[in-house]
Amino acid sequence: MGRLEGKYALITGGTSGIGFETAREFLAEGAAVAITGRSRERLEEAARRLDGRVLPVLSDAGDVPGQAALAARLRQEWPRLDVVMSNAADVTHLPIEQWTEEAFDRLVATNLKGPFFLIKALLPLLSRQASVILVGSVSAFIGHENAAVYGAAKAGLLSLSRGLTYELKDRGVRVNGLSPGPTLTDTFASLGPERQAALYDELRRTVPLHRIGTATELAKAAVYLASDESAYTVGTILRVDGGIGELAY
């Protein structure tokens, strides 16, 4: 029997990278999985590549009123929700001079405000053994070039794992953060091959384990947090980051 047998799980940003690999692991462990993304084409492609009970839903994590629509769609489809993984993110990195108020608001809407209102909208659907997983980043803990706004929003999101656990524990809802370090995904593809290779070289030097993590390693950690195996784990942050968030290199 799978570790998530009979569970209903939502993963925001499930068309690629960590979200996609987590969908694959959740399905293999017996869950039904809804994935979201901003493009119908990418959602359909992801659903085709996944094996099992997949529900692709077009939804922009930065559209705050749209979070209620996502919750309503899940209520139509499923009797309850057991796992929520807030994974979609705006990863814009810029020097302070280049930030506009609009770009700042969009990042905060996607990475902090949207996830908060998604959880609020999902409350009536959450089961009494529900697990909420908030995907943060090592940038919440250490400074990085051009990552001030991204890091601040991720720190806010991870902080919700404590505050919301406190509020929701008596409903049986656990909330935890999952904090990736540098992980091989498409997230840096927009840099182009040369800058991406240089960044990976730099990261291999600075990550204490001297390698970049894989999306599968994050997905396996997500399975643990989603499953009842982690029933005594609440309000904490699981760092899967090769040590970069804690250790000097």
Ligand SMILES: NC(=O)c1ccc[n+]([C@@H]2O[C@H](COP(=O)([O-])OP(=O)(O)OC[C@H]3O[C@@H](n4cnc5c(N)ncnc54)[C@H](OP(=O)(O)O)[C@@H]3O)[C@@H](O)[C@H]2O)c1
């Ligand atoms: N990779 C890393 O090194 C790293 C490090 C630290 C933290 N993280 C965090 O890990 C999470 C996953 O990152 P990843 O590396 O797997 O990224 P990725 O491969 O670029 O995947 C991002 C996913 O999120 C979706 N997405 C992006 N913006 C969205 C929005 N506004 N609404 C709905 N879906 C949206 C994308 O789908 P569409 O494009 O189809 O909409 C895609 O499915 C993020 O929270 C990121 O901050 C990653």
